[in-house]
Amino acid sequence: MKNIGENLVNILKAKSKRGILKYKKDGFSLIEVVIAITLMAILSGIAMTSYTKVQQDAKKNMDYTTAANIATAAQLADADGKAVSIENLVKENYLQSTPKSQQKDAGDFEVTIDDNGKVTVTLGKETYYPRE
Numbered sequence: 001m002k003n004i005g006e007n008l009v010n011i012l013k014a015k016s017k018r019g020i021l022k023y024k025k026d027g028f029s030l031i032e033v034v035i036a037i038t039l040m041a042i043l044s045g046i047a048m049t050s051y052t053k054v055q056q057d058a059k060k061n062m063d064y065t066t067a068a069n070i071a072t073a074a075q076l077a078d079a080d081g082k083a084v085s086i087e088n089l090v091k092e093n094y095l096q097s098t099p100k101s102q103q104k105d106a107g108d109f110e111v112t113i114d115d116n117g118k119v120t121v122t123l124g125k126e127t128y129y130p131r132e
Helices: 002-018 030-079 086-091
Strands: 109-113 119-123 126-129
Touching: 030 086, 030 109, 030 119, 030 126, 086 109
Parallel strands: none
Antiparallel strands: 109 119, 119 126
16 A cells, blocks of 8 residues: 555656646735735825825924914014004015915914014914914
C-alpha cells in the first residue's frame, strides 16, 4: 500500500513538472480583492477627515485676515472722522465690497470702535479682531 501511494505521488510530481497538471494560481482571489478595497476605503476615509479639518482651518484663517482688513479700514475711517460700520466703510470706499465670511453659516462681520479708538470686529458671536 505504501508503494502505491509513493508511486502515485511520484507520477503526479512528474506530470506537474511537464505541465500536464498545472495548479499555478493566476491573479488574485476574490477575498484578496475585497480586503484590498476595504483597506483603501478605510485609508481614504482617514484622509478625507484630515482634509476637511485643514479646509475648515484655512477658511477660519481667511476670516481672521478679512477681520484685520476691516479693522484697518475702520481705523482709517475713524481718523478721518467718518462713521464706522461695514456699510459706511463700503460706501466711503474704505472697503471695496461688503466682506463675506468663508465659513458656512458664520453670519456677518460687524465692526465697532470704542471711545478710546479700539476697534473690535466680530463674526457671529466670536471676536475675530483683535485676535485672542
